[in-house]
Amino acid sequence: MTRDHSSDPEPKSLSRRSFLKGAGGAAASGVFVGELATGAKPVEPTRCLSSEETLEGDVEVTFHLNGESIAVTVEPRTTLLSAMRDRIGHTAAKSVCEQGNCGACTVLLDDEPVYSCLTLAVKADGREVRTAGGLAEGGELSPVQAAMVDRDGMMCGFCTPGLVMSVTACLEKNPRADEAEVRQACSGNLCRCGTYPHVFQAALDAGRKMVASSNSGSGSAGGGR
Ligand code: FES
Ligand code: FES
Numbered sequence: 001m002t003r004d005h006s007s008d009p010e011p012k013s014l015s016r017r018s019f020l021k022g023a024g025g026a027a028a029s030g031v032f033v034g035e036l037a038t039g040a041k042p043v044e045p046t047r048c049l050s051s052e053e054t055l056e057g058d059v060e061v062t063f064h065l066n067g068e069s070i071a072v073t074v075e076p077r078t079t080l081l082s083a084m085r086d087r088i089g090h091t092a093a094k095s096v097c098e099q100g101n102c103g104a105c106t107v108l109l110d111d112e113p114v115y116s117c118l119t120l121a122v123k124a125d126g127r128e129v130r131t132a133g134g135l136a137e138g139g140e141l142s143p144v145q146a147a148m149v150d151r152d153g154m155m156c157g158f159c160t161p162g163l164v165m166s167v168t169a170c171l172e173k174n175p176r177a178d179e180a181e182v183r184q185a186c187s188g189n190l191c192r193c194g195t196y197p198h199v200f201q202a203a204l205d206a207g208r209k210m211v212a213s214s215n216s217g218s219g220s221a222g223g224g225r
């Protein structure tokens with residue numbers, strides 16, 4: 001069943017000016033698309049509009065959000081973060097800088113970490129979006145989430161959902177990732193409270209747990225999928 005938000009009115013709080021200003025600010029700061037080695041990054045557009053072409057009118061986008069089919073009508077400029085938070089009311093991905101600087105908005109788009117504040121909602125059409133709000137299964141936290149709690153990997157918590165998704169993506173690819181790989185995976189996520197050592201320890205714990213679970217046949221090494 002598809003949850004239909006296509007007839008909900010779109011709030012106008014995000015202006016084209018603020019979106020362009022944000023993207024420009026990120027580029028100017030040197031932390032933009034290709035600058036992050038393996039951390040979350042915005043999705044490259046598949047097609048560039050020529051100077052004569054414009055996208056006009058609203059577009060309907062359908063994607064799977066944590067396994068649930070969602071239909072929503074958005075302006076072409078609407079970011080995935082805005083579509084989730086402002087249109088659907090799904091607030092697991094945090095809105096902090098909205099400039100591609102902090103990683104708090106990190107989600108997995110077809111298993112790849114991306115900044116949802118720099119990813120257009122139309123890019124999610126027909127794809128699978130996962131957030132920290134969808135990792136728990138049957139009331140049980142995912143290995144990464146549980147390890148973050150055990151290792152005291154959060155203070156204010158603003159960065160936490162993004163870090164959880166970056167670590168989850170890393171360990172789903174390689175649950176035996178070492179600390180250097182974990183650090184690299186988190187390179188696009190800023191924590192102003194300085195919880196990094198706890199986060200890295202949590203990631204290593206979670207990886208060990210996923211490997212043990214996989215070896216015992218009692219679960220997948222997929223990290224809460
Ligand atoms: S809110 Fe998207 S990178 Fe900061
Ligand atoms: S826990 Fe506060 S920003 Fe990371």
